Amino acid sequence: MEAGGTAVANIQSLDPSASPLDYYGWELRRQREAHGLKQGQLGDIIFCTGSLIGQIETTKKVPTRDFSERVDAALGTDGLFSRLIGLVLRSQLPSWFQPFADMEAKAAYLSSYQAQVVYGLLQTEEYARTVLATGLPDDLDRLVAARMERQRILERERPPLCWVVLDEAVLHRPIGGPDVMRRQLAHLLRFTGHRWMHVQVLPNAAGQHSSLDGAYTVMRFDDDPDILYTEDLISGHMTANPDTIREASLRYARLQAAALSLDDSAVLIARVMEERYGDQFRPEERTVA
Template identity: 80%
Template sequence: MANIQSLDPSASPLDYYGWELRRQREAHGLKQGQLGEIIFCTGSLVGQIETTKKIPTRDFSERVDAALGTDGVFSRLIGLVLRSQLPNWFQPYAEMEAKATYISTYQAQLVYGLLQTEEYARAVLATGMPDDLDGLVAARMERQRILEREQPPLAWAILDEAVLHRPVGGREVMRGQLARLLEFAEHRWMRIQVLPFRAGEHTSLDGAFNLLRFDSDPDIIYTEDLISGHMTANPETIREAARRYAHLQAAALSVEDSATLITRVMEERYGEQPAPGERAVA
C-alpha cells in the first residue's frame, strides 16, 4: 500500500488502525523503536502495522492501549480490522453469525470454523494459497470470540465421521483439534454430535449447511460452493433445512457416544506412534 503520509483513514479499518496508531504514537512523542521497546516488539513491526504491511493482533492492540493509555481504542478497533480480512463474500455471513442466538451446522468435510484450533485453521486456509495467511488465520480466530461471551449463541454441530479421519495438517494438528472438540463436551452452550459411517446414505449427502436463528430476525440458511457463499431466508428453504437437520440429529450418535468416538479416533489414529523398529511390549 501507499506510505503512511498518504493513508486514507476512511479507506478501510486497517488503514484507519495504521493511521491512528501513528497519530497516537507521535502524540506521545515516541519513535517507532521506542514504542516497540515498551510493548516488547520491534520498531520495524510498529512501522509495518502503521503502513498496513502487517495485520495487528489482539495482543498487540491490548499492549498498545496499555502503553499509550488509549482507553481500549485499539482493542475495540482490532475486531473490525480482523473481520475486514475475511474474504468479501464471507463477511456478510460472519456478521450474521456474530448476531445469531442459535447456530446449527452440519459439516461433511471439515471442522466448523468456530471450533477449529489455530493450527488446523492454518492448514485449511493454506490450501487456498492466500496472499496473507496470517491475516486470515487471525480473522478466523477472532470469529471464535463469540463463544467467549457471557451469553454466547447456543450452538449445535454435527460432524460427519470423515471429518475425524481426514488428517488435516498432520497427526499432531489433528490430535490437538480432536482434543479441542472434546473440550466442548462439558460446554454449556455447545453440543457436538458425530454422524457415523454406518449411518450410510442420509438427508444431506449433497453437502454442508448452517442454520442461523435470531431473536427478532428471520432464520437464515448458509451454504457454500467452490468460490462463494450463499445466504437465504426463504421460508421453504428454511423448512427443508430444518427437516434435514432433524433427520441428521436422529441419525447421529448421542453427544456422549460422539465424545467416546472422538476420543477413540484421537488415540488410535493420532496417538503416540512407536519409533521406527520399536516393538510394542505386551
C-alpha cells in the first residue's frame, strides 16, 4: 500500500459524483489500475512520487495542469485529465465566487474598475498569492491555482475583449514588496498595444470621480443580458437589472473619460515601476498580440 492504509480506505469510498475533484481522483485510480500500474510506477513515469499519486486519488491534494498533461501522455487518455483539470480548479474557488467566474469565462466583453488591487485576470502568480493570503485561507495553493486557471480565457483563439481601469493607488500599494510589484507592473506593460486587453490608469489628479463607491465589473454576452458584478467584505453580488446596468455603464464611461489614455497609462505604469520599485521597463520586452 504505497500511499498508506488510510488512502486505500478513502479511495474505496470515494464518490465520483460528489465533486469534480472526487471524480478526477476516482478516474485517475481507474485509469492507472486499467494500465496495471501501481502508484509508484505511475509516479516514476511522470516524474513524481507514488505518494503524490495517492494524495490526488484520495483528494488530499489538488492536481495541477502540468500533472494532468503528463498523466494524459503517460496513460494515452486522449486529453481526458487535461479537460477535467479546468473543472477541478474552478471548483476550488469560493462558492460565492464561482458564479462570477463562470460568467467571466462566457463573456464576450469585460469592463472592470479596480480601486484596490490589480484585476484578477492580470495578476501574476506571486501577486495573487499575496492578495489571497490576506483572507487566511485553509489551502492557499488551491486558491492560487484556481485564479491562474481563470486567466486561461485570455489564451483562447478569440478571448473576451477586456477593458480595465486601475486606480493609480493600485500601482503604489506595495503588495508583496518591491520585487513582486516590479514584476506585476512589468506584466501589465506587456499588454501595451494588445489586441484584446486594454489597461487604463485613473490618475490621482482626477480627484473625485463617478466610482468612488468601489470596484465593479460589467460583463456583456453575445446572446444574454449584461451582468454587473460587485463585492463586499464577505461575498460577491451579480445583477442583470437593466437600470442598474445602465447606471454602471454610464459611470464606467465617465471613468474612461477621466482616465489617462492607453499610451499615457503605460508611461505612468513604467514610471512608477522605475521610481518606486527600482527597475526600468525596457520597451523591447513588450509583447503585442
